[in-house]
Amino acid sequence: MKIIGVGVDIVDNKRIAKSIKNKLFLKRIYTKEEILLSKKNGKKISFFANRFAAKEAFVKSLGIGFRKNLNFKDISVKNNKLGKPFFSISNKIKNLIKKRFKTTSFNFFLSISDEKNYSVAFVVFQK
Numbered sequence: 001m002k003i004i005g006v007g008v009d010i011v012d013n014k015r016i017a018k019s020i021k022n023k024l025f026l027k028r029i030y031t032k033e034e035i036l037l038s039k040k041n042g043k044k045i046s047f048f049a050n051r052f053a054a055k056e057a058f059v060k061s062l063g064i065g066f067r068k069n070l071n072f073k074d075i076s077v078k079n080n081k082l083g084k085p086f087f088s089i090s091n092k093i094k095n096l097i098k099k100r101f102k103t104t105s106f107n108f109f110l111s112i113s114d115e116k117n118y119s120v121a122f123v124v125f126q127k
Contacts (some may be wrong), residue, residue, distance in 0.1 A: 001063055001107070001126045001127060002126065002127055003124060003125070003126050004061075004101060004106070004125045004126060004127050005060075005061040005062060005063050005069075005124075005125040006055035006060075006061055006122070006123065006124050006125070007056070007058060007059065007060030007061035007062075007122070007123040007125070008057050008060065008120070008121065008122045008123070009052075009053040009054075009056035009060065009120070009121050010053060010118055010119070010120045011049045011053045011056075011118065011119045011120075012112070012117065012118060013045050013046065013100065013117055013118060013119055014117065015117070016045060016048050016049040016052055016119075017045045017049075017083045018121040020044070020048050022043070026048075028056075028071075028072065029048075029052060029072040029073070030048065030051065030072070030073070030075070031076045033076060033078075034051060034076060034077065037053075039121075040049050046114045047120060049114060049119035050112045050114055050119045050121065051076070051077040052072075052119070053112065053119045053121035053122070054077045054085065054087075054110055054112055054121040055072050055075045055077065056121070057121040057122060057123040058087060058108065058110075058123050059075075060074050060122065060123070061095070061100075061108065061123040061124065061125040062096075062100075062125065064100075067091070068096055070092065070096070072092055073089070073090075074089065074090040074092050074093050075087055075088075075093070076088040076089075077110070077112075085110045085111075085112050086108075086110060087108050087109075087110060090123050101127060103127045105127060106126060106127040107125075107126045107127075108123055108124070108125055109123065109124040109126070110122070110123050111123075
């Protein structure tokens, strides 16, 4: 497989702590599933900050950012049984990848880390 793109993003957790108080922000950025999962998570600010950074890093790995009618809710960050994060993406993104990169066979690799003040995410896009 060939690496097509990489993306990285860092977020100030204080900014997200302030933003998530706004219900419109939550609804614009996070999927319903992510919002429900946040209620089971003891570190709510880190939970949302990590996902915000991951979504930003994701679109950077595509090389387009949030253009082409993409929005944050087209991307959902989930965790497997061992806690490893991964993306669930909309058909809109799958179609964009097919058109732009001429492939239907691809992978995204995601790493997320956080400390008290910052969350960072790194993404590798491979086909």
